[in-house]
Amino acid sequence: xxxxxxxxxxxxxxxxxxxxxxxxxxxxxxxxxxxxxxxxxxxxxxxxxxxxxxxxxxxxxxxxxxxxxxxxxxxxxxxxxxxxxxxxxxxxxxxxxxxxxxxxxxxxxxxxxxxxxxxxxxxxxxxxxxxxxxxxxxxxxxxxxxxxxxxxxxxxxxxxxxxxxxxxxxxxxxxxxxxxxxxxxxxxxxxxxxxxxxxxxxxxxxxxxxxxxxxxxxxxxxxxxxxxxxxxxxxxxxxxxxxxxxxxxxxxxxxxxxxxxxxxxxxxxxxxxxxxxxxxxxxxxxxxxxxxxxxxxxxxxxxxxxxxxxxxxxxxxxxxxxxxxxxxxxxxxxxxxxxxxxxxxxxxxxxxxxxxxxxxxxxxxxxxxxxxxx
Numbered sequence: 001x002x003x004x005x006x007x008x009x010x011x012x013x014x015x016x017x018x019x020x021x022x023x024x025x026x027x028x029x030x031x032x033x034x035x036x037x038x039x040x041x042x043x044x045x046x047x048x049x050x051x052x053x054x055x056x057x058x059x060x061x062x063x064x065x066x067x068x069x070x071x072x073x074x075x076x077x078x079x080x081x082x083x084x085x086x087x088x089x090x091x092x093x094x095x096x097x098x099x100x101x102x103x104x105x106x107x108x109x110x111x112x113x114x115x116x117x118x119x120x121x122x123x124x125x126x127x128x129x130x131x132x133x134x135x136x137x138x139x140x141x142x143x144x145x146x147x148x149x150x151x152x153x154x155x156x157x158x159x160x161x162x163x164x165x166x167x168x169x170x171x172x173x174x175x176x177x178x179x180x181x182x183x184x185x186x187x188x189x190x191x192x193x194x195x196x197x198x199x200x201x202x203x204x205x206x207x208x209x210x211x212x213x214x215x216x217x218x219x220x221x222x223x224x225x226x227x228x229x230x231x232x233x234x235x236x237x238x239x240x241x242x243x244x245x246x247x248x249x250x251x252x253x254x255x256x257x258x259x260x261x262x263x264x265x266x267x268x269x270x271x272x273x274x275x276x277x278x279x280x281x282x283x284x285x286x287x288x289x290x291x292x293x294x295x296x297x298x299x300x301x302x303x304x305x306x307x308x309x310x311x312x313x314x315x316x317x318x319x320x321x322x323x324x325x326x327x328x329x330x331x332x333x334x335x336x337x338x339x340x341x342x343x344x345x346x347x348x349x350x351x352x353x354x355x356x357x358x359x360x361x362x363x364x365x366x367x368x369x370x371x372x373x374x
Contacts, residue, residue: 002070005052013066017057024053064229069318071221072228121168121193123150123239123246130218130250134257134267138289138314140222147248148213150237156208158241159198161190168194195241207240218250223265223317226254259287265314265323270330273297278331288312288325295327303331 006013009023027049029035036042055061064072130143160166164187171184186192197208204210216235224230229251236246254262261268267289273282281299285292288309295307306326313323337345348354 003048005056005065008048008052009056015056017059020053020056024049024057028053068228071223071317071319072230121191121239121241121243123237123243125236125246125249127249127251129253130220131253131255132220132224133255134260134262134314135289136220137224137254138222141220143218143220144215145218146213147216147235148211149235149248150205150209151212152238152240153201153204153208153210155199155201156197156204157199158193158195158208161187161194161196163187163189164194166194168192190241193239193241193243197240209238209240216248220250220252221317223315224252225317226252228252228317260289262314265316267313267323267325269325269327271295271327272330272332273301274332275334278303278329286327289314297329301329301331303329305329 006015009020009027011019011023015023028046031042031046031049033043033046055065061072126147126149128145128147130145132141161168164170168187168190169184169192170187171182173180173182175181187194190196197206200206200208201210214235216232218230218232220230229249232248232250234245235248238245259269269286271284271286273284277284277297278301279299281301282297283294284297285294290312293309293312306328309325309327311322312325315322
């Protein structure tokens with residue numbers, strides 16, 4: 001089980017954005033690779049802190065994490081957890097948070113790392129919607145979708161950018177009243193990639209990219225809700241040069257069920273019974289998301305009664321049990337009667353057995369609504 005992000009940074013859920021940033025900076029400096037050369041545990045802690053800050057440092061992601069936990073970012077491929085972010089990714093996204101503590105946020109001496117300089121450019125993200133039925137949501141599902149994404153053309157080559165000498169940024173020195181000031185900005189020629197196109201194959205765009213349709217498999221966990229966004233790392237657009245691919249953002253769209261209505265993890269079902277069934281009692285079979293279930297209607301059942309089938313609803317996205325299936329019993333009153341039927345009910349008007357005498361067990365509408373949410 002993944003470690004709680006708040007625990008990793010040593011903060012509580014009420015921490016402000018400034019406190020979250022401060023906590024991350026403290027951990028990042030403590031476990032920085034320049035400060036702990038060759039220490040694999042420090043490397044792991046450094047990555048954990050970056051993963052936690054990537055979520056908690058973003059208001060939208062933090063809100064989804066508070067509601068759904070790690071599952072909000074894991075569609076089988078989602079989040080950093082699957083190893084989608086390496087050390088260069090971390091410095092690419094959060095390097096500025098270190099200030100001047102480590103020479104402008106670069107790193108050195110780390111296995112596979114590059115020297116201080118230009119950050120790797122990340123391709124743009126793609127966003128798609130995936131429709132799911134309640135039957136698919138109850139168990140989770142793997143979906144295969146067709147995605148058109150930009151990839152490097154076959155045969156394309158790049159060379160070091162002459163403007164920034166492969167650093168991805170250019171430095172300007174200006175004289176001010178306070179002395180000489182040095183500023184660094186993204187290279188206008190390579191847009192931060194550190195490389196420019198050298199050989200562009202036929203059909204490729206100015207960045208050496210072509211559009212390609214790919215089949216992407218998306219593992220969707222049980223219990224997702226409408227609007228939840230999952231991330232498939234590395235399946236967005238590629239970028240030119242020595243870059244990393246963007247991500248595929250998958251937005252869940254729930255398809256309305258023809259008989260069941262969802263409310264959180266609970267499901268609601270309207271059952272209609274006849275007057276004889278309500279008076280005499282009956283056994284009826286209904287369809288649920290996990291198969292057929294037989295329901296016993298007690299003799300004398302009142303219209304509006306709610307039967308609760310525990311655990312027959314939808315699973316929690318966090319895996320904390322399942323919701324319930326609430327069956328709303330409605331006694332169907334016929335709109336037309338035969339002469340004999342009408343005569344029977346006329347005779348029953350003054351019969352004591354047909355006189356409404358509510359008891360404490362016959363709950364009011366408001367009590368029934370209260371029970372639904374208890």
